Amino acid sequence: MRYEELTIEGRNAVIEAFRSGKTIDKLFVLDGCQDGPVRTIIREAKKHDTLLQFVTKERLDQMSETGSHQGVIAYAAAYEYAEVDDILKIAEEKGEAPFLILLDGIEDPHNLGAIIRTANLAGAHGVIIPKRRAAGLTATVAKTSAGALNYTPVAKVTNLAKTIEELKQKGIWFVCADMNGTPMYDLDLKGPIGLVIGSEGEGVSRLVKEKCDFTASIPMKGDIDSLNASVAAGVMAYEIVRQRR
Structure with a gap:
């Protein structure tokens, strides 16, 4: 890159x-x-x-x-964007079931950078972001990713819901993070998977949520109602890592 x-x-x-x-x-x-x-x-x-x-x-x-x-x-863009097919090719070359992280409207560049960093460490093959109403690959994102942007491809798509539909035809299934979902520990998260994380304020949009196969919630014990988007991505990504082992 x-x-x-x-x-x-x-x-x-x-x-x-x-x-x-x-x-x-x-x-x-x-x-x-x-x-x-x-x-x-x-x-x-x-x-x-x-x-x-x-x-x-x-x-x-x-x-x-x-x-x-x-x-x-x-x-x-501070970095070149990849194509979705490039990401799938990486999984294929590694002989692994695809593991993608899709972000629905993450606007904070620090969150985007942190998620790319997590994606790299959790062994996700790439990150997919939408063109509109979302942070792009700026210098802040590059810095926050702590170098992960050099190794983890990021694809930018016009329509996230449509991309999910196309990927489903290739055998990938999708789980989105939602406070009203099934506790993530009760779901089978193995196999080719796309993890969808919503924006800081709005969560996953209705259109995108409807395309997902499952909604998963992170068990919350405290007095406030939600985790920061990049932390939620990390928690869920590592539950996927645990189950894939």
């Missing part, structure tokens, strides 16, 4: 980045700016499903590292 420049500023640089096939996670454009080059950039962003935000000049000035943003700043 190669490390990429994170912040891309200026019209030509941003257009170049799109055209060279770089993964741009987010594009910030000066609100009300309508000239030709900017319109071209917006068109590219829409074509690539990039998150687009219109912001004030003050906000762009704050974000700018060069001081010459010309009304556009793009955030590129």
Whole structure:
């Protein structure tokens, strides 16, 4: 994997980045700016499903590292994304049943980094994240993953529910973490499995939950009602590890 420049500023640089096939996670454009080059950039962003935000000049000035943003700043992925098939190939090469971790809308880059770190140590073959309303592979994620991002592939998909459907046809079954699920110790979590973890606030979305074969809960003894998303991912991943042994 190669490390990429994170912040891309200026019209030509941003257009170049799109055209060279770089993964741009987010594009910030000066609100009300309508000239030709900017319109071209917006068109590219829409074509690539990039998150687009219109912001004030003050906000762009704050974000700018060069001081010459010309009304556009793009955030590129810090790392290359993998394809879902690449992840399955890794499992096959290791002669192991696929073990995937799917994240439904994790927005906090520290949580994403921590989950990638856990995925690596638990022997998961890869992590799958959605394009929208979720953290991408930023420098913060890379740092928090403590190097795991160099070894554990992350795939980015347009539609998580559809991806689950496609993977089910390949014999993988899915369990999602949900407070109202069956206690995880009572479930059989062996074989080809995808573990689905929901966002910090909302949990797993209804659409994605409906595609899962099981819902599993983590037994809670305390006085508050939920674990941090990355801790929940770790607890459940290691129950899967225990059962797969």
